Amino acid sequence: MSIKKTLAIAYVSAGVIFSNVSCASNEDVVTTTSNGKSYYHLKLSLDDQSIKSIKELSADQFVMNGGQFEVRVQQKALPIKAPNCKSDLILRMPWTNSDLSAAEVFIDEKYNVYKAIVDASKSEGSNVDVYIELNPYVQKTGDDFELTECNVFFRHANGQYIPKTGVLN
Helix, strand or coil: CCHHHHHHHHHHHHHHHHCCEEECCCCCCEEEEECCEEEEEEEEEEECCCEEEECCCCHHHHHHCCCCEEEEECHHHCCCECCCCCCCEEEEECCCCCCCCCHHHHHHHHHHHHHHHHHHHHCCCCEEEEEEECCCCEEEECCEEEECCCEEEECEECCEECCCCCCCC
16 A cells, blocks of 8 residues: 555544544534534525626735625525515635735635636536534524524634634544
């Protein structure tokens, strides 16, 4: 077995053993706990049918916005109920403070996600996977989750988009 394959297996095994992740009642939602607070996130696949609109921005506009953008998505694209919403949901990428030492890298990462979403919105049959944070607009009702508002955020921490579910490193 190659060293690369051995390391990959060890990395995955360690992540499974040491992870502080538990699946919530809704199988699509991953729950992590940090400082005694539960965070709910999930992987969402967006395509030309689920993306209702996204404003096109130039690279310069994107940087001036600190990597912040929003996408309107059909409610049915999300596996979580949103009983208070009468139309589309708004998926928001939070702003990155340009004073952060890694701001340029973080905004570039967000721009790549943004471009992939724009491309998926224009191409029949193509899709892009994104990761969203349901907090703070989520509540658990019985065994299910439901949104209390009509918007959710891309998963993020300290100005950076987090392209995965599970615990932060």
